[in-house]
Amino acid sequence: MEKKLELSIVMPCLNEAETLAICITKAKRFLDNNQVEGEIIIADNGSTDGSQDIATSLNAKVIPVEEKGYGSALKGGIEAASGTYIIMADADDSYDFEALLPFLKELRAGNDLVMGNRFKGGVEKGAMPFLHKYLGNPVLSFLGRLFYKINIGDFHCGLRGFSKEAFYKMDLKTTGMEFASEMIVKSKLNNLSITEVPTTLKPDGRTRKPHLNTWRDGWRHLRFLLLYSPQWLFLIPGILSILIGFIASAIIISQPIVINNIQLDIHTLLYTSSLVLVGFQFIVFYALTKVYAVENKLLPKSNRYNKLFKYLNLETGLIIGVLFVLVGIALSYYGLNIWKHSNFGELNPSETLRIVIPAVFTILLGMQIIFFSLFFSILGLKNKA
Numbered sequence: 001m002e003k004k005l006e007l008s009i010v011m012p013c014l015n016e017a018e019t020l021a022i023c024i025t026k027a028k029r030f031l032d033n034n035q036v037e038g039e040i041i042i043a044d045n046g047s048t049d050g051s052q053d054i055a056t057s058l059n060a061k062v063i064p065v066e067e068k069g070y071g072s073a074l075k076g077g078i079e080a081a082s083g084t085y086i087i088m089a090d091a092d093d094s095y096d097f098e099a100l101l102p103f104l105k106e107l108r109a110g111n112d113l114v115m116g117n118r119f120k121g122g123v124e125k126g127a128m129p130f131l132h133k134y135l136g137n138p139v140l141s142f143l144g145r146l147f148y149k150i151n152i153g154d155f156h157c158g159l160r161g162f163s164k165e166a167f168y169k170m171d172l173k174t175t176g177m178e179f180a181s182e183m184i185v186k187s188k189l190n191n192l193s194i195t196e197v198p199t200t201l202k203p204d205g206r207t208r209k210p211h212l213n214t215w216r217d218g219w220r221h222l223r224f225l226l227l228y229s230p231q232w233l234f235l236i237p238g239i240l241s242i243l244i245g246f247i248a249s250a251i252i253i254s255q256p257i258v259i260n261n262i263q264l265d266i267h268t269l270l271y272t273s274s275l276v277l278v279g280f281q282f283i284v285f286y287a288l289t290k291v292y293a294v295e296n297k298l299l300p301k302s303n304r305y306n307k308l309f310k311y312l313n314l315e316t317g318l319i320i321g322v323l324f325v326l327v328g329i330a331l332s333y334y335g336l337n338i339w340k341h342s343n344f345g346e347l348n349p350s351e352t353l354r355i356v357i358p359a360v361f362t363i364l365l366g367m368q369i370i371f372f373s374l375f376f377s378i379l380g381l382k383n384k385a
Helices: 020-033 051-057 070-079 101-108 130-148 164-170 179-189 214-227 230-254 266-295 303-311 314-341 349-384
Strands: 007-013 038-044 061-064 085-088 113-117 160-163 194-198 257-259 262-264
Touching: 007 020, 007 070, 020 038, 020 051, 038 051, 038 070, 051 061, 061 070, 070 085, 070 179, 085 101, 085 164, 101 113, 101 160, 101 194, 113 179, 130 179, 130 214, 130 230, 160 164, 160 179, 164 179, 179 194, 179 214, 214 230, 230 257, 230 266, 230 349, 266 349, 314 349
Parallel strands: 007 038, 007 085, 038 061, 113 194
Antiparallel strands: 085 160, 113 160, 257 262
16 A cells, blocks of 8 residues: 655746756655655646756656646646645745755644744845835735734745645635735635744745746735725725714714814815715625625635625615615705795805705715615525525
8 A cells, every 4th residue: 555645845837947956856855854755746837948857857746737827836736736734835946945844843733824934034135125025025914914813924935834635625716926825814714723934035046037026916915915805995994984974074064164274164075975975885895895705705604794694685775775865855855945945046055055965965875775785685695595
């Protein structure tokens, strides 16, 4: 009987002939020196420089992956892996494949995802571009911790380990560089255990430019973090917009606001009332994004999600929406009476617009609530089935 492999070391590869051999040699040395039953997998994404032949000559397992992208290559290699645990890292000789034992120990201890932290282990001079070291990584890692409550200091370390079982639970979908962020976020959302160990980073051994594009790939990571956290992207800005708009509108309706000889009156009221409508749209997009993400298995379904359809239903929305419309009609009638008393002549805009603007606002808000409730109830049909 063949021994069950404990570890698969997976390297994504796209024209890495300059450094691939040394990475494979170091990985083999780690397996031999630590008596680990393992394999080395090269997930080749269409190399044209002979990388495949180098890997084959060193007895590494080459897995051709046709779909382009960092995430695609890694998924192809991981799915072909036979090990209980996976450790992945780039094949550019920037990570030390002989120093994988801390990762393996944490995996053996039962952790689902083990992240490397380059800032704790040490970044050699010239190993990380200035913008990555002092702006990109710190900012994106901070946002990841803020949005998802993940206590990880280096979100974008390319050296990380996880169990094969945990990988399937993550159900990763992205194909590009944002694959690295998705792995951490999905681990958290699926309640997998995450830890980190110090690791080092040295300048890679390639003479060509790296595949990573600072601004394009940085934006893809940021976009992913925002889209997978609709609470921060839509809900919180929506609530703040409604609160600010409603409070300011309520004050201006009662009387103009004067700040340092600057008077905020009915013209400002148009903007503050619009801010409430914009805030409501943000909350609508939060709900729709949440439904789309869950129903397409981008986010796991939770008890709170199921309650969403219990409280946000067609009947409730129609009642609230109709009430707002009726209030708007009543205010419009009151404004019409004021106009009637002046024999439909000239009006004092400062007085009448304090009634007309809230009237138009409540009618618009009521209609939006009605339309949103109808659409949301259609989305909820699948949930109720």
